[in-house]
Structures are given as C-alpha cells and as structure tokens.
Amino acid sequence: MPLLLLALALGVFVYFVWRARTSSLTRDCRWRQNRSEGLWRCAYCGAEQAGEVMPRQCLRGQGDSRS
Ligand SMILES: [Zn+2]
Numbered sequence: 001m002p003l004l005l006l007a008l009a010l011g012v013f014v015y016f017v018w019r020a021r022t023s024s025l026t027r028d029c030r031w032r033q034n035r036s037e038g039l040w041r042c043a044y045c046g047a048e049q050a051g052e053v054m055p056r057q058c059l060r061g062q063g064d065s066r067s
Pocket of ligand 1: 026029043046047058
C-alpha cells in the first residue's frame with residue numbers, strides 16, 4: 001500500500017527533524033574538560049560526563065533534577 005509507505009517516510013522525516021532540533025541544543029552546552037578529574041563538565045547546565053571525547057549532547061534535565 002502506498003499509504004503505508006508514505007506514513008513510513010513521514011515517520012523518518014519527523015525523526016530527522018526531531019533529531020536536528022535535539023542536536024541544536026548542544027550549541028548551548030559549553031563543555032569544559034577537567035583533565036585532573038578525567039571528565040567533561042558543562043558550564044551551561046552543570047552536567048558531567050566522563051571520557052576523553054567531548055560529549056555531543058546536553059544532559060540538562062537528567063540526573064538530580066528530579067526529586
Ligand atoms: Zn549542558
């Protein structure tokens with residue numbers, strides 16, 4: 001059915017738009033490497049991520065914000 005194919009294409013399109021919007025938030029994130037502690041810290045939201053490579057996404061809203 002062409003309608004099913006159209007729905008699938010629409011779903012993929014929406015997914016990519018959603019992904020682009022999500023990744024655009026990364027620009028607000030200011031990751032600063034803390035080599036002494038071996039982690040990256042976001043100066044914008046205070047999120048922390050361990051590793052050598054700079055994180056791509058903002059972790060704001062995750063973690064200790066929920067009670
Ligand atoms: Zn952040």
